[in-house]
Amino acid sequence: xxxSVHRMLDLEGIARIRADFPILNRVMRGGCQLAYLDSGATxxxxxxxxxxxxxxxxxxxxxxxxxxxxLMEESTDAYEQGRADVAAFVGADAxxxxxxxxxxxxxxxVSYAIGDDxxxxxxxxxDVIVTTELEHHANLIPWQELCRRTGAELRWxxxxxxxxxxxxxxxxxxxxxLVAFSHHSNVTGAVAPVAELVLRARAVGALTLLDACxxxxxxxxxxxxxxxxxAAFSGHKMLGPTGIGALYGRAELLSxxxxxxxxxxxxxxxxxxxxxxxPAPQRFEAGTPMTSQVVGLxxxxxxxQDVGMTAVxxxxxxxxxxxxxxxxxxxxxxxxxxxxxxxxxxPVSFVVEGVHAHDVGQVLDxxxxxxxxxxxxxxxxxxxxGIAATARxxxxxxxxxxxxxxxxxGVRRAxxxxx
Amino acid sequence: MRLEQIxxxxxxxxxxxxxxxxxxxxxxxxxxxxxxxxxxxxxxxxALSEDGETVTDIxxxxxxxxxxxxxxxxxxxxxxxxxxxxxxKTVAAFSEMVSSRGRIEGDEDVIGDGIAFAGVSKxxxxxxxxxxxxxxxxxxxxxxxxxxxxxN
Numbered sequence: 001x002x003x004s005v006h007r008m009l010d011l012e013g014i015a016r017i018r019a020d021f022p023i024l025n026r027v028m029r030g031g032c033q034l035a036y037l038d039s040g041a042t043x044x045x046x047x048x049x050x051x052x053x054x055x056x057x058x059x060x061x062x063x064x065x066x067x068x069x070x071l072m073e074e075s076t077d078a079y080e081q082g083r084a085d086v087a088a089f090v091g092a093d094a095x096x097x098x099x100x101x102x103x104x105x106x107x108x109x110v111s112y113a114i115g116d117d118x119x120x121x122x123x124x125x126x127d128v129i130v131t132t133e134l135e136h137h138a139n140l141i142p143w144q145e146l147c148r149r150t151g152a153e154l155r156w157x158x159x160x161x162x163x164x165x166x167x168x169x170x171x172x173x174x175x176x177x178l179v180a181f182s183h184h185s186n187v188t189g190a191v192a193p194v195a196e197l198v199l200r201a202r203a204v205g206a207l208t209l210l211d212a213c214x215x216x217x218x219x220x221x222x223x224x225x226x227x228x229x230x231a232a233f234s235g236h237k238m239l240g241p242t243g244i245g246a247l248y249g250r251a252e253l254l255s256x257x258x259x260x261x262x263x264x265x266x267x268x269x270x271x272x273x274x275x276x277x278x279p280a281p282q283r284f285e286a287g288t289p290m291t292s293q294v295v296g297l298x299x300x301x302x303x304x305q306d307v308g309m310t311a312v313x314x315x316x317x318x319x320x321x322x323x324x325x326x327x328x329x330x331x332x333x334x335x336x337x338x339x340x341x342x343x344x345x346x347p348v349s350f351v352v353e354g355v356h357a358h359d360v361g362q363v364l365d366x367x368x369x370x371x372x373x374x375x376x377x378x379x380x381x382x383x384x385x386g387i388a389a390t391a392r393x394x395x396x397x398x399x400x401x402x403x404x405x406x407x408x409x410g411v412r413r414a415x416x417x418x419x
Numbered sequence: 420m421r422l423e424q425i426x427x428x429x430x431x432x433x434x435x436x437x438x439x440x441x442x443x444x445x446x447x448x449x450x451x452x453x454x455x456x457x458x459x460x461x462x463x464x465x466a467l468s469e470d471g472e473t474v475t476d477i478x479x480x481x482x483x484x485x486x487x488x489x490x491x492x493x494x495x496x497x498x499x500x501x502x503x504x505x506x507x508k509t510v511a512a513f514s515e516m517v518s519s520r521g522r523i524e525g526d527e528d529v530i531g532d533g534i535a536f537a538g539v540s541k542x543x544x545x546x547x548x549x550x551x552x553x554x555x556x557x558x559x560x561x562x563x564x565x566x567x568x569x570x571n
Contacts, residue, residue: 030421046467358457358484358548359426366422374457388458417422418431418485 009307009315009397012410017307017396020046031375032368035403040186040214040347040394041372042236045300049240053292060259064280064289065265079291082298083281086246089301092221096254098247098284099294101211104138106232106247107180109112109260109284110209111142114178115150118258121177128175130206132157132165133384134185137377139211139232143180152177159384163188163337167196176206179270183215183231184345187378187392189320189336191215191345194226207253213237217317217396218346220309223248235293239396240300244293254280261286305398312397317341319395319404323348326408332415336390349376349390352411355418357389363414364391369406424544427486433489438496443478447563452555454547459483461491461552467503473487474498474506477556484538486545490517491552493532498556500528503564510557516540517549 009017018024021044026034036044056078062071064079080094087097100106115123123129129143133156147154153187165181179201181192194210201208209230211232215221217238223231230253230357235244249257259266259277263286268276277283304312321341321352327333332353338344352360372392375382382388393407442449453460461481469474477495481488494513498506513533516525518536521541525534540547 206449356459356484358459358486362425362542362545363422379458382458388460389487 013311014315014398014400017046018400020048021398022047024398028365028368030366030368032388035367035369035399035406037393037395037403037407038370038372038397039217039237039396039399040392042242042374043238043239043396044398045241045296046303048303049296049299049365050220053241053296054072056295057292061291064291075291078295079289082294085298086294086301087248089305090216090246090248091224091226091230092136092248093251095279095281096223096248096251098249098254098281099242100232100245100247101290102236102245103211103232103234104142104245106245107138107209108142109207109247110178110230110232110249111146111406112260113257114207115146115152116258120256123150124153124178127152127177128155128173128174128176128296129153130155130157130170130176130179130201132181133159134163134165134188134190134378134381135180135182136186136213137379138213139180139182139209140380143178157181159188159381162190162339162383163385164190164343165192165197167193172200172204174204176201176204178207178209180209180211182213183221184210184218184347185337185378185381186214187349187376187390189345189347189349190273190338191343193343195226198227212248214345214347217304217312219313229253235297235300238297238300239303240297240367241293244290245279245399246297249280250387251280254284257284259283259286263287265289299416308395315397316346316395316399317376318343319399319401320346320348322401322404323393323395329412330408330411330415333411336385336387346396347376347392347394349392350411350417351387351390355414357391358390359418360411360414363417367406367410369403369410371407424538425442425545427535427538429532430485430489430539433532434485437488437492439477440480440492441478441498442480443476444502446476446478447566448559450555450559450562452551452558454483454487454551457484459487459548459551461487461555463491463516463552463559465556465563467563471564472502474501474503474560479552479555481552483551484548486539486548487551489542490533490536490549491555493530493535494556497531497533503560506556506560507557510553513553517546 060074062075084094087094157168207229210228212233216233231248236242266286336349357373446466449464463479466476512529
């Protein structure tokens with residue numbers, strides 16, 4: 001991972017960043033300027049990402065890894081440069097990074113490949129897959145399905161009252177084959193104790209998979225340093241395009257895994273009787289790959305790298321601290337998640353006594369403040385807290401303390417309106 | 420202010436003091452509907468007259484936003500006591516209005532307080548909230564009606 005010079009983001013720095021995101025100037029239907037506090041769902045893209053995609057498409061667009069003309073060569077170079085840049089950004093080697101259509105597909109890929117009988121440690125009856133009660137559905141349902149297909153058993157860590165993985169709620173044993181968990185909860189913002197969970201998994205010979213969708217855009221992430229076996233993240237949450245996600249897999253593991261999707265591009269030799277497969281990562285990239293999206297994602301990684309992820313993390317921590325303080329000061333507001341910024345990421349989810357999350361979101365929308373409402377694809381976690389829906393503000397590098405103030409005033413307005 | 424357009428006083432009144440709320444006996448059919456995007460849910464029962472021609476009661480329980488709760492309350496006001504045919508016409512009229520993106524105002528004679536949801540129809544994300552109870556009613560009515568027929 002390349003290290004950038006660490007500098008704090010001051011007001012001027014944030015203003016410069018905001019100038020790269022034209023959408024942030026939009027005046028919404030209520031007549032107010034947009035305050036975009038839904039980056040946990042999808043982030044906005046800087047002109048550098050849009051320009052990189054357009055530049056590629058108007059100059060070099062061609063099919064990757066096919067034929068021998070100049071555009072094909074340029075496309076292939078751009079695609080592989082994107083892989084190298086994104087891999088460097090997350091502390092991986094280029095050949096350990098597989099492009100998928102999104103993080104959900106990345107997790108599904110692992111769930112299918114490790115249940116395939118061609119894998120030397122294939123999951124089967126009597127085995128256990130472990131996840132947690134705070135996962136996004138994308139890191140739960142693929143494991144339910146793997147267990148259904150193979151006869152393995154799904155078990156999970158519970159969640160503490162402040163929305164963290166409860167390490168005392170489950171003992172791992174030798175039957176556990178994989179432990180899958182989120183780096184940052186997309187609801188509570190809790191940062192997982194990755195080192196401890198990796199240690200516990202390794203002690204029983206289990207693999208680990210990290211859902212890093214909510215961490216990669218918000219703090220320095222180094223998969224080699226974290227020592228996880230697999231990790232998944234998405235492009236559109238890290239200032240990049242939709243339609244592109246990535247799977248990280250330790251080199252020797254990717255080499256040992258059979259393919260998930262099959263077809264063109266992922267082969268070595270093909271006859272009518274049998275096929276041999278390309279080495280990783282190509283083995284896992286069947287069909288014509290996303291190309292301009294990879295170029296855009298590479299540009300997003302470089303953009304974040306230039307800002308500096310430590311600076312991003314510090315800035316967002318300041319925003320989260322202000323949101324926690326402001327929202328906690330409103331009677332009837334309950335934060336679902338840790339109340340301090342210690343080991344805590346960007347999402348701040350909350351309920352307002354007597355006002356449904358949808359209605360809170362509607363009042364905020366009227367003020368131009370965009371938040372997510374609902375269960376945020378983490379229904380079991382909401383059940384754990386006995387609630388159907390929360391409102392969630394989530395931040396990115398381009399947000400400001402002024403926008404946090406608008407969030408807090410909007411929630412006060414909702415309380416007054418429905419009170 | 421736009422907020423008052425969507426949350427008309429009538430809607431807030433139904434939300435704070437819902438009509439016909441609670442699950443009652445007897446009933447011909449019960450359904451449980453969930454809005455998968457937000458987790459809001461309603462359990463709704465329909466009772467028909469012995470001849471199966473009239474909606475004699477709609478009772479419900481559930482939890483959800485002001486729009487879904489108020490819309491279900493309005494449903495019961497309008498439809499309890501109606502013939503099955505008229506009830507279906509009421510449901511169709513309300514669905515049409517609330518899905519119209521503000522193009523159709525709605526007829527107060529048919530949908531009663533339902534016309535207050537004209538503002539909601541301009542917010543596509545909330546249309547499913549408004550229809551949660553109404554869709555549940557339509558499903559329950561179909562179930563109650565077909566059960567009745569089978570007995571005949």
